[in-house]
Amino acid sequence: MIAKFSADFPWRSLLPGVVALAVSAVVLGHAQAGGRHYFPPVDDPLVVEECGSCHLAFAPSMLPAASWARMMADLKNHFGDDASLDPAVAAKIAAYLTDRAGDRGGQRHGEKLLRGVATAAPDGGAPLRITELPRWVREHRKVPDWEWRHRDVRTRANCTACHVDAAKGYYDD
Ligand code: HEC
Ligand code: HEC
Structure with a gap:
């Protein structure tokens, strides 16, 4: 590519x-x-390896913590693919992503990207796609x-x- x-x-x-x-x-x-839009990239080799083989390892600050939790809870049905992982590995990655999520504070551009996005419970319809966030669509x-x-x-x-x-x-x- x-x-x-x-x-x-x-x-x-x-x-x-x-x-x-x-x-x-x-x-x-x-x-x-545009100006300089910086979303800290994934810096953990495990996450790059497991989440960066089919597509870019998306920046954790681009989704709220509830979205990552929801996604990591069902990797078997991952956008039509089976992205299942060993539960221990999945738990590690989930912790990495949620800790750095856009609604966890200190993520300037992440917070902007997530403005107006409901960040409720993991099973409460948190968005799974960055590309469907209203601000992403607008940009x-x-x-x-x-x-x-x-x-x-x-x-x-x-x-x-x-x-x-x-x-x-x-x-x-
Ligand atoms: C077909 C090309 C294309 C693809 C694919 C694409 N983008 Fe963009 N992106 C653009 C263009 C063009 C802009 C507008 C930049 C501007 O107006 O300055 C943009 C703007 C942005 C901005 C705002 C930056 C700014 O300077 O305003 C972000 C953040 C962004 N894209 C993230 C992403 C992410 C994340 C993905 C993948 C999930 C993605 N884009 C996929 C073309 C693309
Ligand atoms: C076996 C391949 C595969 C693996 C491994 C994989 N994904 Fe995906 N992922 C996909 C496919 C396919 C899509 C849908 C892409 C599209 O719409 O073009 C996707 C989409 C996504 C999206 C939504 C992109 C958007 O449209 O905004 C996110 C976020 C995502 N994956 C995160 C992850 C994370 C986190 C991991 C690691 C736990 C992971 N993926 C591992 C195949 C994979």
């Missing part, structure tokens, strides 16, 4: 022309207009349909297709 490419290869210094041709660069053009309103469908993007959950530094916690480019 694009993120892997950019991580392994100094695209920016060597091939600015080629990058400019990539569709993701069209999107980057918009994304660079991405201007992204046209063809960009979502592009073969390098495919799904809204593929943050790194457009935010090349997402794994480092930055979402403004």
Whole structure:
């Protein structure tokens, strides 16, 4: 995927022309207009390994603690996939994510992203998708349909297709 490419290869210094041709660069053009949005990335190798193999290991501050608890309680039915883990491992990861959740204080951008989101009991309908949070939807309103469908993007959950530094916690480019 694009993120892997950019991580392994100094695209920016060597091939600015080629990058400019990539569709993701069209999107980057918009994304660079914003300020510095920092969501501390996952820094625990266990969580990166278990939650970063199918998609980016999403930043814990992007969901409330109740959402992580709800998600971790049913990994067998994880968005159509079976992401089950050994219960002890799942408990460790759940603790990591909930401790750093967006509603646990000190997460400036996380708190903003979660504004207006109900953060009730784990089984009380806490949101499971970052991409369905009202503020996320609003921030991405201007992204046209063809960009979502592009073969390098495919799904809204593929943050790194457009935010090349997402794994480092930055979402403004
Ligand atoms: C076996 C593959 C797999 C593993 C492992 C996995 N996931 Fe997922 N995850 C998915 C799929 C598939 C989706 C849905 C993606 C989409 O909508 O395109 C998803 C979606 C998500 C979303 C919602 C993204 C959105 O749309 O906002 C979150 C949050 C999430 N996963 C967290 C986790 C966490 C936490 C772990 C580790 C405990 C994990 N995932 C492990 C496959 C996986
Ligand atoms: C198809 C490309 C695309 C995908 C995929 C995508 N984004 Fe974005 N994102 C954008 C664009 C474009 C903006 C608008 C930036 C702006 O207006 O400055 C944006 C804005 C944001 C912002 C606000 C930053 C700012 O500077 O305003 C955040 C946070 C964000 N995205 C997070 C995510 C997350 C998390 C994911 C994956 C779950 C994701 N995005 C997936 C294109 C994308």
